[in-house]
Amino acid sequence: MEQAIDKGERLWRPVDPMRHHREKGWDYRGRAIYHFTLPVEGRYPLFGTLEGDSAETAAVRLNAYGRRVCQMLSGLAQFYKGKGYALKVLAQMVMPDHVHLVIQVLEPLPQSIGAVVRGFKSACTKVYKEEFYGSGENAAEVHGGDESEARGNESEARGDEGGAPVHFVRIFADRGSVWQQDPAYYHERILHAPGQLRRMIDYVKDNPRRLWLKTHNPDLFKLHRRTVAAGLSFTSMGNHFLLNWPDGQTVEMSRSANSEQIQERLQTVLAAAHNGAITYTAAISKGEQLIARSLRLQGYPLVVLLNDGFPKEGSPHERYYKPGGVYFEACSKGQLLLLEPTEEAFMDASIQEAVEAALRRKAEERHYSYTPIPVTSQRYRFMALNEMARRLANR
Structure with missing residues (x-):
């Protein structure tokens, strides 16, 4: 060992x-x-x-x-x-x-x-x-x-x-x-x-x-069920006033993005954050995680969309849940909001349509035939998180 x-x-x-x-x-x-x-x-x-x-x-x-x-x-x-x-x-x-x-x-x-x-x-x-x-x-x-x-x-x-x-x-x-x-x-x-x-x-x-x-800071660490934003429902924890911020941006980067592409995108995101934009991201790929970490370390507000990040409703761990590690620190300072979409949000017809359209575009760009993916798949859920982030940022 x-x-x-x-x-x-x-x-x-x-x-x-x-x-x-x-x-x-x-x-x-x-x-x-x-x-x-x-x-x-x-x-x-x-x-x-x-x-x-x-x-x-x-x-x-x-x-x-x-x-x-x-x-x-x-x-x-x-x-x-x-x-x-x-x-x-x-x-x-x-x-x-x-x-x-x-x-x-x-x-x-x-x-x-x-x-x-x-x-x-x-x-x-x-x-x-x-x-x-x-x-x-x-x-x-x-x-x-x-x-x-x-x-x-x-x-x-x-x-x-x-x-x-x-x-x-x-x-x-x-x-x-x-x-x-x-x-x-x-x-x-x-x-x-x-x-x-x-x-x-x-x-x-x-x-x-x-x-x-x-x-x-009890309000910042309270688990909220059925938080509604942009017509979608979420489980949430953190600073909910971030949802009312007038200017938003999203961070979505391909897993194949190289270091130069990530750094270029990082500078653009930091400039917008410096000018008052709230950043929405699922922080899935390495590039997304690096940018989210840079924003957090510099004290810029951040909204992170999670896939299965909170205890289930009725779980014995629900009452005492708190975000771990660096998320805890950002949450305590009011710089973070965590959002986990409900199943209803993942099944939302407009989100499914947006994911399908994105998949079709990728298929056309790479010259292969489009194949639908089940809404229960991990790939669908990750793409749905990015679509929800765009909707929230562009309200």
Whole structure:
């Protein structure tokens, strides 16, 4: 595995949809590096609260239980060493309602890495019930212990100097674990690619700042269903005021475009953006991605059309979704709008006609016979995204 990481080989396997990022056929006892996200049942802020006057000063103030969980994470490798497990914790972060863990398996394990995670989760639940349940029971009776109060009682969630999150006692009294049990919420990622480990460690450390930005910019991170623009419906997230911008341009480049063509187009797009144009793109080809990245890095507003980019409606991940990586930063600054067309938009008759016309033009230019493509194909959907971008930009 270490050799594969060093050489940049990608060992992707099919993902189990019931267990987020679980790779079928992978030996979870072998040497590898993993990232786990473990959410609290109901996403209650069981471990503490977020504090700070700005994103740069944001930090998690752990209560007594949160500090115990943090200590258990730090001692995880040493605890399992005596059981024949060679592990190394590379990064950890206890957030108010979830835990991040980046851990390396140094030698083949007696059992899967999942057994280690289950053991940690069980130990955390045991500590909560043994050390905090008893101390909090009477306090819960005084406070009434209902769920609305549990979510809102921030003073006790902070657990000031030796305090415990007592107001959660009744919520967790009849539950077997403090952790989310639905397998759909189980999130793991095997870090295969070069550079992926450093990015993941940076992501884990950056969690308090990202949470502060999301908390203080709720409208920019709200998932909207049925956003209507140019007669088409979308799922969307980001700065919706960008749709009202009077001047728009699109970026569409062939996959065969060379570096000179891409650079020439980039300069034209940057000039228009400097003069106030909003850029619409599906960012599919290498040239489109390079131009979108250049616009984003220079702080120009961008509307990106996605194919299957958001959680499905009703998905357990819908409530807590946020764009990843660089899109998160652009979204937090109000410089980005993400649009995913609904199936109705993809099936829109005028969009189908526009795609067919574009395909006919390409066939004529290359002197081959036109062959219709099914609307369910990936090629149709990518071309439809570009047609929608043109319609939005030219309203």
